[in-house]
Amino acid sequence: MxxxxxxxxxxxxxxxxxxxxxxxxxxxxxxxxxxxxxxxxxxxxxxxxxxxxxxxxxxxxxxxxxxxxxxxxxxxxxxxxxxxxxxxxxxxxxxxxxxxxxxxxxxxxxxxxxxxxxxxxxxxxxxxxxxxxxxxxxxxxxxxxxxxxxxxxxxxxxxxxxxxxxSDISLSGFTLLLAMPDLHVDTPWAFKAWDEKQESISIKESLTTPANLTKNSSPDSTLVVENDLESIVFSQHPELRSIKERLMQSGAMAASMSGSGATIFGLFRDRANAESAAAHLEKNGIEIFMTACS
Ligand code: C5P
Missing domain, CATH: 3.30.230.10 (Ribosomal Protein S5; domain 2)
Structure with missing residues (x-):
């Protein structure tokens, strides 16, 4: 020793x-x-x-x-x-x-x-x-x-x-809202379900970073936000799709699942919209976290 x-x-x-x-x-x-x-x-x-x-x-x-x-x-x-x-x-x-x-x-x-x-x-x-x-x-x-x-x-x-x-991406100027339902998604299951959905399992060509997610993007730029596991997880847990829809209807510029879920995040330009979405989700028993991105 x-x-x-x-x-x-x-x-x-x-x-x-x-x-x-x-x-x-x-x-x-x-x-x-x-x-x-x-x-x-x-x-x-x-x-x-x-x-x-x-x-x-x-x-x-x-x-x-x-x-x-x-x-x-x-x-x-x-x-x-x-x-x-x-x-x-x-x-x-x-x-x-x-x-x-x-x-x-x-x-x-x-x-x-x-x-x-x-x-x-x-x-x-x-x-x-x-x-x-x-x-x-x-x-x-x-x-x-x-x-x-x-x-x-x-x-x-x-x-x-x-x-x-x-990456020099900045979300500065956005309010980020996380909706964190009391739901555990099994990550190996999500990836396996993705495999089963594929016609071919060959490695696709790597993507380039969406050009509009750069440090200088203003909150008015279009954000590219997407998750390939989302449709798989949503088909098993439709309530997550409803959360995403609620965030978008409440004025989020973009909303998506994080990782293999179950957290759904929304990016808002207007904090008041984020607050009203948060209030609705909380009323429905969903834990939320909200922060102004710096
Ligand atoms: O590495 P980690 O333990 O976090 O990964 C959990 C599971 O997620 C792995 O067992 C695997 O099924 C899946 N996974 C994957 N490919 C990745 C990351 C995770 O298949 N790049």
Missing amino acids: SIQEPISESILASPAKINIYLKVLGLRQDGYHELDTLFYPIHGLYDTIRIEPGHDEHMFMRCPENPDLESTSNLIYKAWKAFGEATGYQPGMFVTLNKNIPMGGGLGGGSSNGATILRWLNENAGTKALPHDELIQLAVGLGADVPFFLMDGPARAQGVGEKLEA
């Missing part, structure tokens, strides 16, 4: 994401899918991870609101273990996770938690720290959405999610 410097206490914010667009390009031999997606971080919606010094080279995890998450299958634990195996830096720690991001909602909460731990470990690993590309490789071994959360802003992802390119 190596002697390691004691760690200091840290409180970290682990943000959610949405997929502005998500194209599924084809099934790979390893069962994963080649994607082209634009991730956008939602810094106002985040889980909190508190790290405190622990004993020896052990991790002890608490999740007061959801003890089911206190498990070695949690990406926080997996990230700590994988980082230790890759680098030899595995400090003992107590981790307390406070969840705000709904689970299984297409908002990347678990992936974000894992990436947040990877980042913290890498920042504290001194000479054992990994270069960014090696950290990305470690991250994709934990989950396809994990590498994105090692970036500092919006990013286009290809491959299964590990080929990342920072």
Whole structure:
């Protein structure tokens, strides 16, 4: 066992994401899918991870609101273990996770938690720290959405999610409304259903980033917002289609499912429209989150 410097206490914010667009390009031999997606971080919606010094080279995890998450299958634990195996830096720690991001909602909460731990470990690993590309490789071994959360802003992802390119898209000027129904969509099921819908499973040619989603796009530009998994998930959960329709009828410029759902997001130019949509959804028992994009 190596002697390691004691760690200091840290409180970290682990943000959610949405997929502005998500194209599924084809099934790979390893069962994963080649994607082209634009991730956008939602810094106002985040889980909190508190790290405190622990004993020896052990991790002890608490999740007061959801003890089911206190498990070695949690990406926080997996990230700590994988980082230790890759680098030899595995400090003992107590981790307390406070969840705000709904689970299984297409908002990347678990992936974000894992990436947040990877980042913290890498920042504290001194000479054992990994270069960014090696950290990305470690991250994709934990989950396809994990590498994105090692970036500092919006990013286009290809491959299964590990080929990342920072994007200068800005949603500044929009109000973002997330409708988060109490519904869990099984991601492997959604991708499998997509496979079954395809006539051919050959990899299609990669898309280019929709040109009108650029940093300089004003709220008046037409947004390209789409999700290839949406029609599959909507056919199984028609209530999600109704939520999207409600957002559009309420004046959203665009609305779409995030990831494999079940979260539906709407982008509004007019905050009052977003507020009236939010009030309607809440009255119908749907959890919402609203933020002015900066
Ligand atoms: O990597 P992660 O565990 O987040 O992926 C969950 C599931 O989603 C995978 O087991 C796979 O079925 C599906 N998936 C996929 N292609 C991707 C990402 C996820 O098929 N690019």
